Amino acid sequence: MTPPEPDRGSDGHEELLRSLTPVALGALVRRGADFATAEDAVQEAVIKALTAWAGDPPRDPGAWLITTAWRAFVDLARSDRARRAREERSEAEPPAGPSRQTDDTLQLYLRCAHPSLTTSSAVALTLRAVGGLTTRQIAEAYLVPEATMAQRISRAKRTVSQVRLDEPGDLGTVMHTLYLVFNEGYSGDIDLAAEALRLTRQLSAMMDEPEVRGLLALMLLHHARRAARRSADGRLVPLAQQDRDRWDRPAITEGVVILQAALERDRLGPYQAQAAIAALHADASCVEDTDWVQIVEWFDELVELGDNPVVRLNRAAAVGEADGAPAGLAALADIDPSIPRWTAVAAHLHERNGELDLAAELYARAALDAPNLPEHEHQTHQAARVNALLRSR
Amino acid sequence: MAATSEGNLIMAKYLLLKHYRGAPTALHGVPMDQWTPQEVDAHVAYMNDFAAKLETTGEYVDGQALAPDGMWVRYDGENRPPMTDGPFAETKDLIAGWMIIDVDGEERAIELAGELSAAPGAGGEPIHEWLEVRPFLAHPATVTE
Numbered sequence: 001m002t003p004p005e006p007d008r009g010s011d012g013h014e015e016l017l018r019s020l021t022p023v024a025l026g027a028l029v030r031r032g033a034d035f036a037t038a039e040d041a042v043q044e045a046v047i048k049a050l051t052a053w054a055g056d057p058p059r060d061p062g063a064w065l066i067t068t069a070w071r072a073f074v075d076l077a078r079s080d081r082a083r084r085a086r087e088e089r090s091e092a093e094p095p096a097g098p099s100r101q102t103d104d105t106l107q108l109y110l111r112c113a114h115p116s117l118t119t120s121s122a123v124a125l126t127l128r129a130v131g132g133l134t135t136r137q138i139a140e141a142y143l144v145p146e147a148t149m150a151q152r153i154s155r156a157k158r159t160v161s162q163v164r165l166d167e168p169g170d171l172g173t174v175m176h177t178l179y180l181v182f183n184e185g186y187s188g189d190i191d192l193a194a195e196a197l198r199l200t201r202q203l204s205a206m207m208d209e210p211e212v213r214g215l216l217a218l219m220l221l222h223h224a225r226r227a228a229r230r231s232a233d234g235r236l237v238p239l240a241q242q243d244r245d246r247w248d249r250p251a252i253t254e255g256v257v258i259l260q261a262a263l264e265r266d267r268l269g270p271y272q273a274q275a276a277i278a279a280l281h282a283d284a285s286c287v288e289d290t291d292w293v294q295i296v297e298w299f300d301e302l303v304e305l306g307d308n309p310v311v312r313l314n315r316a317a318a319v320g321e322a323d324g325a326p327a328g329l330a331a332l333a334d335i336d337p338s339i340p341r342w343t344a345v346a347a348h349l350h351e352r353n354g355e356l357d358l359a360a361e362l363y364a365r366a367a368l369d370a371p372n373l374p375e376h377e378h379q380t381h382q383a384a385r386v387n388a389l390l391r392s393r
Numbered sequence: 394m395a396a397t398s399e400g401n402l403i404m405a406k407y408l409l410l411k412h413y414r415g416a417p418t419a420l421h422g423v424p425m426d427q428w429t430p431q432e433v434d435a436h437v438a439y440m441n442d443f444a445a446k447l448e449t450t451g452e453y454v455d456g457q458a459l460a461p462d463g464m465w466v467r468y469d470g471e472n473r474p475p476m477t478d479g480p481f482a483e484t485k486d487l488i489a490g491w492m493i494i495d496v497d498g499e500e501r502a503i504e505l506a507g508e509l510s511a512a513p514g515a516g517g518e519p520i521h522e523w524l525e526v527r528p529f530l531a532h533p534a535t536v537t538e
Contacts (some may be wrong), residue, residue: 090459118497119404120404120451120495120497121451124451125402125435142404142495143452143454143495144451144453144495145453145454145455147448148448148451148452148453148454148495149451151448151449151450151451152450152451152452153451155449155450155451182535182536183534183535183536184532184535185532185534185535187531193535218536222535222536223535226535236533274536278536350433367437371530371531372530372531372532372533372534373530374533375533376530
């Protein structure tokens with residue numbers, strides 16, 4: 001049985017605990033524990049630590065976590081008759097410290113986001129086994145019952161347990177998984193964007209790979225704008241209207257420095273290109289100073305790297321800014337109108353083109369097409385604004 | 394406004410709505426009170442098994458059934474009790490219950506709704522009941538351009 005989790009409120013310990021989770025899991029697996037049982041054991045130790053560390057964290061938290069997880073593993077292994085043989089080997093105390101920690105942690109990332117998993121399973125397993133979150137925290141963040149999330153994680157572990165050792169993981173799915181977690185943003189207790197940033201930073205420190213650096217830069221540059229993305233009353237504030245004084249300048253600087261170093265390696269990928277676009281926005285002290293011509297060039301690079309209609313839609317919006325609304329509308333005409341947010345981009349370009357009647361109608365349609373509530377409210381507000389303009393004429 | 398460069402977010406929640414009335418007529422539209430008790434039990438067991446299965450696949454969020462009676466209610470001005478209207482007229486759309494699922498995209502939601510619609514009815518045959526499938530509005534993405 002899983003003991004109840006204590007209330008949160010020990011944030012400093014929790015971050016340390018989360019960073020130690022993959023280390024402990026790596027140590028157990030290296031000692032010969034099977035991945036699925038070891039992962040359960042580490043989760044038990046994490047839940048214990050949430051209570052035990054709240055008042056008085058141990059002097060060596062890493063050793064504490066490994067020892068506690070190891071004992072939990074021994075108990076779990078003992079209770080499993082089929083694992084009796086392994087139990088003999090596992091009575092010994094765990095090793096003093098992890099020696100191949102970086103390799104082990106990297107292997108964990110690859111395993112937890114293995115291409116054989118669905119994206120939702122990869123997300124859940126990565127957040128628990130690499131991120132050190134509890135099942136309950138992950139369930140709350142994704143607004144599903146804890147039992148459902150527990151089943152999703154068990155199934156994911158069964159799937160990766162069947163993966164043969166000669167089927168290596170894929171850095172691409174690892175990055176995509178982290179990108180999706182980042183995009184999920186913030187809901188409830190757990191700040192998924194901050195967790196994704198932390199895990200990407202950790203991954204980036206383990207390997208010298210320009211696209212991972214590009215992903216880290218992309219996250220830093222978007223995270224930097226977070227305070228400005230919502231108004232005091234919770235409405236979505238589009239980039240053009242954000243109060244740029246509220247952007248986190250140190251985070252932007254860090255993102256730009258990381259991106260520049262990655263770009264110098266001359267191995268461009270889509271995350272670096274997206275980060276470059278975010279950096280150009282960050283670089284403009286007011287929206288009028290935005291270098292739209294360069295932004296369009298980066299969108300051209302993105303199209304080169306992998307043509308998809310969403311990228312071309314965003315490119316059309318940028319062309320509208322760089323070369324005027326008619327050019328933007330011409331670019332838009334080549335794109336399938338059924339893709340998400342096409343109507344929103346069309347509404348904006350037609351408004352800039354002075355066609356207010358059509359823009360009002362398109363904003364109202366964009367509200368109905370919006371995939372989330374803040375955008376629905378934003379597009380409704382836009383429609384109301386243009387209709388008020390029309391009435392006042 | 395713009396979209397993320399990698400398309401939609403991962404999991405999406407869908408509402409599967411069951412109607413007492415208002416859905417297109419089912420292929421085997423024998424009213425449930427005309428079934429044998431065993432057929433009713435088999436139908437209910439199918440629904441329960443379906444929910445239990447979705448829990449093990451990590452896709453189940455919630456399910457509830459609604460009583461057929463109810464009413465419309467609205468504000469009727471200051472210092473006045475709310476105005477009510479009902480019970481519902483025979484012609485109105487009437488929801489019988491729902492299930493909320495959290496799945497990898499629309500294709501999977503449709504697959505599951507199709508499976509739920511195959512619940513057995515009169516004669517043990519699938520009732521081919523029409524279910525309404527509605528996506529939830531999601532969170533806004535962090536990366537927006």
